Structures are given as C-alpha cells and as structure tokens.
Amino acid sequence: MSRGDEQREEPAAREAEPPEQLALIRDTVREHKERRQPPKARPRTWRGAELAPRLPVARVLVDKGLVHLDRLFDYAVPAAMDEEAQPGVRVRVRFGAGEREGRREGGRLTNGFVVERRADTDFSGKLAPLAQVLSPEPVLGPGLLQLCRAVADRYAGSLADVVQLAVPPRMARAERRPSPRRRARPQPPEPGSWTRYARGADFLAALAARESPRAVWTALPGPASWADELARALAATLAAGRGALAVLPDGRSAGQVDAALTALVGEGQHVLLTADAGPEARYARWLAVNRGAVRAVVGTRAAMFAPVRNLGLAAIWEDGDSSQSDDRAPQPHAREVLLQRAVTEQAGFLLGAHGCTVEAAQLVESGFARPLAADRAVVRSTAPLVRTVGEWEEARDSAARSARLPSLAWQTAREALARGPVLVQVPRRGYVPRLACERCREPARCAHCAGPLEAAGRGAELRCGWCARAAPDWHCPHCGGVRLRGQAFGARRTAEELGRAFPAVPVRTSGGEHVLATVPERPALIVATPGAEPVPEAGPGYAAALLLDGWALLGRPDLRAGEEALRRWLGAASLVRPQEQGGSVVVVAEEALRPVQALVRWDPAGHARRELADRAELGFPPVSRMAAVTGPPEAVAALLASAELPASAEVLGPVPLPVTEHGQPRRPGAPPPGERWERALVRVPTGGGAALAAALKTALVARLTRREGPPAHIRIDPPDIG
Incomplete structure (x- = not known):
C-alpha cells in the first residue's frame, strides 16, 4: 500500500475509534499547543521577578572609563523600576566578572546612566536586571549626551570619561530641595x-x-x-x-x-x-x-x-x-x-x-x-607706558645685565610709590628654587634621588624639591665645593630684597596657596607670581608694574614660550593705570625679541598673526592636527604599526622621554618612576583630525581587547610638542 493510501485511510480509522478516545486525543493536542505557545498576556520575568510590560530593555552607559568598553550595555528593567528607570537617570548594575554562558550574572555593582529604553535587545543571552535606580532625576539629557559623545570622539577617549567630567557627583539632599522659580527675562543692558x-x-x-x-x-x-x-x-x-x-x-x-x-x-x-x-x-x-x-x-x-x-x-x-x-x-x-x-x-x-x-x-x-x-x-589712550631694560639700558648701567632690579626698574618703582601701589611680577614661587655650585656652576642635586635642592628661606637648611630630604652636608660631586649660589629666585626672595631696598614701604606677596584677591589703593609693593596678581580695590589701578626675570619665561623649551610670556605680561600690565595718568611698566627682557616688542606696542593680535604664519610654514598646530602616542617603546611601535592612519598622516619620532626618578613628582603623561618611555607625534592637515583620532582609538581598542602587551597612551592636541 502506498503512502497516499495510508493517509487516505487514516480518517476512516479515526472514525472507528470510540468517542471518548477522540476526546482524549483532542485534549492532548490542545495541551501540547498551549505548552509551545504560552499566552501573550503572561508577564515576562527574570528569575521570578516581573519585568516592565513596555520597553523592558534599558541601554546603560556603565561608569567604566576603559576605552575598549566604550559602548552601551543592555539590562532588563524590573516592573518595580518601570516608572523611575527613565533615560538620563543614574542606576546601579552588575558589571564585570561573572559573564558566562551568555548571561550577565554576578559582577560588581557599578554606577551607570540609562541612555535609552527599548522593546528588544541585540544581546543573545539572558539579560541581567537593573540592580537599583539611584535617583529619578534625569541628569544626562539627550543634548548633553550628544555633546559628550562628540568630545569623546574628538579626543579619542571614552564616553564614560567625558560624562564623569560633565555630570557632577550626586548629592541626595540637593536633589530633594526644589530649584528656585524661573525669573522673568531682564531688560537689554546699555552698551x-x-x-x-x-x-x-x-x-x-x-x-x-x-x-x-x-x-x-x-x-x-x-x-x-x-x-x-x-x-x-x-x-x-x-x-x-x-x-x-x-x-x-x-x-x-x-x-x-x-x-x-x-x-x-x-x-x-x-x-x-x-x-x-x-x-x-x-x-x-x-x-x-x-x-x-x-x-x-x-x-x-x-x-x-x-x-x-x-x-x-x-x-x-x-x-x-x-x-x-x-x-x-x-x-x-x-x-x-x-x-x-x-x-x-x-x-x-x-x-x-x-x-x-x-x-x-x-x-x-x-x-x-x-x-x-x-x-x-x-x-594708546588706555594702555600704560611700557619700557624695556635692553641694550641701551645695559650700556648706560653696567650692573643692569646681572641685577634683578636694574636702575630703570628701581627708579620707576620709587617714583610710582608716591602715587599708589606697585606690582612686581616674578615667574617663580618660593625662595630660591634653583641652586648651583658657586665654583663650577653645576646644579645642586639631592644625593638620594638627584632632585633639585632648594632653599626655603634665609638661613634655612637645604631640602630636596622631589623627596623633601634635608641635605645639611652638601658638597659638589664635581669639584668638591661647598658654597652655593642662586640660579633662580622666587617671589619670597624677591620680596625680601625689595624690603631692604624700600625699608619704609610695606611688601606683600601673592601666589601659591596664598593668593590675594584685592589690595588697597595705597603705596605698597605687591610681589606676585603670574596669574596671582591682586586687583586694586578702587581707582584706576597700579601706579607701575615691574616684570622681572623675563628670560625665565622666554627661555622655556616650548613652542608657546613667547605667546605665554606675552600673555602673562599683558595680564599684569592691564592692571596698571593708563599712560595719561602716569602708569608705566618696566619689563626686564631683551627688547629685540618679538613678544617684548608686541608688549611695547600693545599689539597681541599682530603677534598672534605672525606666530600663526610661522607655524603654517613649519606645519605646526593649529594649522595641523597632532596626536601624541606615549608609552613603552614596544607599545608605541605596535600601536602605530596596527593603526590605519590617514594617507596624509606623518609620524614624527618616536623619541625617548626623560626618565622620572623615584621620589620625583610625576607630571601628567610622564612615565612611571624608573620606566623608559617613548613618544611619537602623528601629524595630519587641518580637517583630518577626526580620522586620526578614530584610527588611533580603533587600534588601541584592538590591542586592549586582545591584551597585546602594555598599553600606549593617546593625547589629541598635546599642549607642548617640544
């Protein structure tokens, strides 16, 4: 008998069965279908916990600033958190170790932000639920999230790191207090x-x-x-x-x-x-x-x-x-x-x-x-008179080249003190931050960590600027000398010298942890470091300003040395009265230098245009975009070799970085103590910065994911490229 004959005879065979047997068969088939297709009205659960009936998936930005985890993670939303777990709120989730068999289980409780609510997920396993809604306050709105994403992409960083900068830490009491009512808009001000x-x-x-x-x-x-x-x-x-x-x-x-x-x-x-x-x-x-x-x-x-x-x-x-x-x-x-x-x-x-x-x-x-x-x-009507201590002053005053307070500066201060306060800008803090052997001029260094020795005050014992160890029995390892001379002088030493030069005038200092906000409009000498100059309380400003040790600002090995020196000088000189009211500024620096001439003419925009033209000729920022790649030599070489850099990219270096000694303060981007790092610069023309950042970040993520040796560090637009 054929297969078709069997199928044709099957209904007849079923008709021969008793009615009670047919009823049993129908009930069995119905139960089987119900088990395969459960009712849609039944709520979704996770380990017995009911999930949100609508949009049960939350996309969470986990507060982990690791660049290879720079993505969103999906979590289930329990029904009890449905109303509070809205986009922008802070939550706590299980994250980290414990992901196994496609499930995000265990792990440490980690803070995060709900970015989006969804009806489904791309995750193939079973989602872990949100552990807690820390606050129903939406602090990461769509606009702020978009800004943070753009900043992270520009600087080849992670979104979580930028959000940490953008959203301040939560304070529960502040959230419970209502914000003040919005005020009516003010009237347009006069020009x-x-x-x-x-x-x-x-x-x-x-x-x-x-x-x-x-x-x-x-x-x-x-x-x-x-x-x-x-x-x-x-x-x-x-x-x-x-x-x-x-x-x-x-x-x-x-x-x-x-x-x-x-x-x-x-x-x-x-x-x-x-x-x-x-x-x-x-x-x-x-x-x-x-x-x-x-x-x-x-x-x-x-x-x-x-x-x-x-x-x-x-x-x-x-x-x-x-x-x-x-x-x-x-x-x-x-x-x-x-x-x-x-x-x-x-x-x-x-x-x-x-x-x-x-x-x-x-x-x-x-x-x-x-x-x-x-x-x-x-x-010209608002700026003070600016004079320099240059070649002409040195020819007239034989001590002007070596003196910290040449005759012109001393005479200007003496005359201005009859009219009001005088500002004295000194580039360095402290007393004598740099010392050298008096005989051979070798810098005085600590015998323990090779850090620079400093004098905290007149008669004070020498101490290391890195490890703070005392050096009472210092002697020069090169010539055996035991006498020291100062190579650089700080604000406190300058104040001491001015106090002796002007014994009847009060001397005040501003800088470091002690910054004066204002000073009264009466005769006094105000010694301040750049950026810490106090503002005169009333009146037109300082009667005069002395800008000392200009060589210390201009001599820095930095592409921005001239620009930075001019910025600091202008910040101090802008506090001085106009020339029509007797205001004058004396800068102790070589008058032929471009920043000094820009100060004399009060032409910062012209100085910036000339600097921009020079950088355009050399291909330096900002006419180009640069990225610095630092780290162990093998990490820098591997990252640059694996990165799909733009065709216009040019790799400069790598070059070795100075080794950080043990006990020496570590600056941002510097190698750990005792380790040897290198730095390479990658340059692209303007317009290629986004592609450069994306290529370096992709290569770094791949190396971190595969755990291919020590990581390298990327910084877009490094502040110094010297």
Whole structure:
C-alpha cells in the first residue's frame, strides 16, 4: 500500500475509534499547543521577578572609563523600576566578572546612566536586571549626551570619561530641595564701555536680537572693565530669552564676572559654578540649570558642559591659560568644547582675553569669527607706558645685565610709590628654587634621588624639591665645593630684597596657596607670581608694574614660550593705570625679541598673526592636527604599526622621554618612576583630525581587547610638542 493510501485511510480509522478516545486525543493536542505557545498576556520575568510590560530593555552607559568598553550595555528593567528607570537617570548594575554562558550574572555593582529604553535587545543571552535606580532625576539629557559623545570622539577617549567630567557627583539632599522659580527675562543692558570697540555695540545688539554672532575679542587694559563688558554680553543674551555660558580660568575671575552680572540683572538670573562653593551647593546650582530654572552660568573649566537650555552665547575668557585644559582623560580644552557647542546648538561665540592665542588668530583668519578690537588711538589712550631694560639700558648701567632690579626698574618703582601701589611680577614661587655650585656652576642635586635642592628661606637648611630630604652636608660631586649660589629666585626672595631696598614701604606677596584677591589703593609693593596678581580695590589701578626675570619665561623649551610670556605680561600690565595718568611698566627682557616688542606696542593680535604664519610654514598646530602616542617603546611601535592612519598622516619620532626618578613628582603623561618611555607625534592637515583620532582609538581598542602587551597612551592636541 502506498503512502497516499495510508493517509487516505487514516480518517476512516479515526472514525472507528470510540468517542471518548477522540476526546482524549483532542485534549492532548490542545495541551501540547498551549505548552509551545504560552499566552501573550503572561508577564515576562527574570528569575521570578516581573519585568516592565513596555520597553523592558534599558541601554546603560556603565561608569567604566576603559576605552575598549566604550559602548552601551543592555539590562532588563524590573516592573518595580518601570516608572523611575527613565533615560538620563543614574542606576546601579552588575558589571564585570561573572559573564558566562551568555548571561550577565554576578559582577560588581557599578554606577551607570540609562541612555535609552527599548522593546528588544541585540544581546543573545539572558539579560541581567537593573540592580537599583539611584535617583529619578534625569541628569544626562539627550543634548548633553550628544555633546559628550562628540568630545569623546574628538579626543579619542571614552564616553564614560567625558560624562564623569560633565555630570557632577550626586548629592541626595540637593536633589530633594526644589530649584528656585524661573525669573522673568531682564531688560537689554546699555552698551557701556563696549562703545570703545569698533563693533562692540553691534555685537551686543546682535545678541539681544537672538542672533548668533561669533567674535574674537581683544580686551582693552583696565582692572575691571573686561568683567563688566563680558557681563553685558551675557545680559544681552538673557534679555533675548536665550541661555548664556561663560567659562573663566579661575575662581577669582569668575567671581568678578559674577558680581558684574548680578549688578546688571539682579539675583536669581544666573549661577556661579566653581569648586569654592562646595560639592552640595555646586550640585544644587547645576540642578537648577539642568531643570531650566536658571538660564545663565558663570564658572570655571567644568562649567563648559553646563546643560544650559536654548544656549545663545558660549563665551570663554583667557583660552591660553593652562587651567582651561582638563588634566583628566581625555583632557579636553574648554575652547574646543565651547566651539563644538556653538556649532551644534547654533549659539553665539565669544573668545576674549587681553592677549591673543594662535588658535584665536586662526578662527579669525578662517572666517569663523570676526575680530572685536579697539582702534589704535583708543588702545594708546588706555594702555600704560611700557619700557624695556635692553641694550641701551645695559650700556648706560653696567650692573643692569646681572641685577634683578636694574636702575630703570628701581627708579620707576620709587617714583610710582608716591602715587599708589606697585606690582612686581616674578615667574617663580618660593625662595630660591634653583641652586648651583658657586665654583663650577653645576646644579645642586639631592644625593638620594638627584632632585633639585632648594632653599626655603634665609638661613634655612637645604631640602630636596622631589623627596623633601634635608641635605645639611652638601658638597659638589664635581669639584668638591661647598658654597652655593642662586640660579633662580622666587617671589619670597624677591620680596625680601625689595624690603631692604624700600625699608619704609610695606611688601606683600601673592601666589601659591596664598593668593590675594584685592589690595588697597595705597603705596605698597605687591610681589606676585603670574596669574596671582591682586586687583586694586578702587581707582584706576597700579601706579607701575615691574616684570622681572623675563628670560625665565622666554627661555622655556616650548613652542608657546613667547605667546605665554606675552600673555602673562599683558595680564599684569592691564592692571596698571593708563599712560595719561602716569602708569608705566618696566619689563626686564631683551627688547629685540618679538613678544617684548608686541608688549611695547600693545599689539597681541599682530603677534598672534605672525606666530600663526610661522607655524603654517613649519606645519605646526593649529594649522595641523597632532596626536601624541606615549608609552613603552614596544607599545608605541605596535600601536602605530596596527593603526590605519590617514594617507596624509606623518609620524614624527618616536623619541625617548626623560626618565622620572623615584621620589620625583610625576607630571601628567610622564612615565612611571624608573620606566623608559617613548613618544611619537602623528601629524595630519587641518580637517583630518577626526580620522586620526578614530584610527588611533580603533587600534588601541584592538590591542586592549586582545591584551597585546602594555598599553600606549593617546593625547589629541598635546599642549607642548617640544
């Protein structure tokens, strides 16, 4: 009998079966189908715990800054957390060791952020659930997440590292407190001293009209005029109903802008985000911005990520200050983050300083921003008289070459003290930070770690600057000499010398851990390190300023030595009265050098343009993009060999780095004590930076995933390439 005959006879055979047997067969088939296809209404569970009925999968950014884990991980959302586990909130998850058989089980409890809720997952195993929702406060919104992702890609870093910089640590009490009610927008401010600039009033009018102007602002000298002008730009943006953000290099300058903005728009229109406020108060202010209760922020470097809504102006003051670059991975610069925000959020951009960096000059030359400066006649009427101790002074005064206070500087200080305080800028802190043998001039070093010996004060015993060991019986290992001479002098030694030269005048110091915010407008000598110059409390400013030891700033082995020296000199000289009111500045440096001439003419923009032209000829940043690859020699070579660099990339080096001695303070990017590292520079033309960062990051991730030896370290846009 054929197979078809069997199938045709099967119904007849079933009809011959008793009715009770047929009922049993039907029940068995029905139960089998029910077991294979459970009812859709049955809730999904994980080990007996019911999951969220809608969007049961959460994509989580785990708070692990490892570059090879720079991705999102899926977790199941328990039904009990369905309402709170929304995108942007902080959670805790199981992560790390314990992933086996396709399941994320065990592992340590790790913080993270919910980025997205989904209905399904790409993970092939069984998802572990969220362990806890730390707070229902959404702190990582879509805009902030997009900014962090862009910064991570630009600097070849991990998203988790950037989010750590952008979102402050949680303070539960601050979250429980309600934010203040949003205030009504203020009235547009008057232009004030912006009228001194050729297009200053137009810039403020554009901000008040909800436009997005971009400018590089060369501020005129004056103790507090720049803070009022920056505050007026922020107030004009607020008057248009848009948000404003200003990033400053330190708490003192942020406090000046905070006071000026409060005087213009009143309390409650903005917040001050600095470390001085304390963690809880700072987080409460950040929450007020994140919730939309406050639309303006004035702060230091970390404020560059402040989640200001409807951003209308992103401003930065003194972008050349080293504090504007974060020392934590991936080490972003506030200027580049604000430029990213200005483009992405279609906001205005203002880069201001008394000086001008080559990056600022490039923004103007490329057409991205317009220059905002005063006419030369206005500059001459507001700047002090600048004189140098150069060849002419050395010929007239035989001691000028070796003296720290030449005759011209001493005479200027003596005459100015009859009219008010005198500022003395010294490049170094301490007493005598560099000593040498008096006989052979060899540097004095510690016998234990080879660190530099320092003198903490007159008659104090010698101590090592690295390991702090005393050296009471020092003798020169080269010539056997036992007498020392100073090679460099700090602020305290300078104050001691000035006290002897002017015995009837009070001498105050500012620098290090003791920084004076203001000084009274009465005769005194104020000795300060760069960046720590106090502001005169009232009146037109200092009667004079002495800029000592210019060779120490100009002689640094750094591509930015001249630019940095000019920036620091301008910062001090801008606190001095105008020449019409008797203000004068004496700089102890060779007058033929380009930075010195720029100071004399008060032309920082011209100096920056010439520096930019020189770098364009040599192919140095910012006309090119660079990445530094550092680490053990084998790690640097392997990373560069495996990276698919752009065709236009040029590898410079590698070259060995100085070995960090045991006990020596380790700088960021320096090798661990005793290890030998190398550094290679990779250069690409402008426009190839994104491809360079992606190629280096991909190669690093592959090496870390395969655990191919020690890792190398990548830094995009290294601050020094010398």
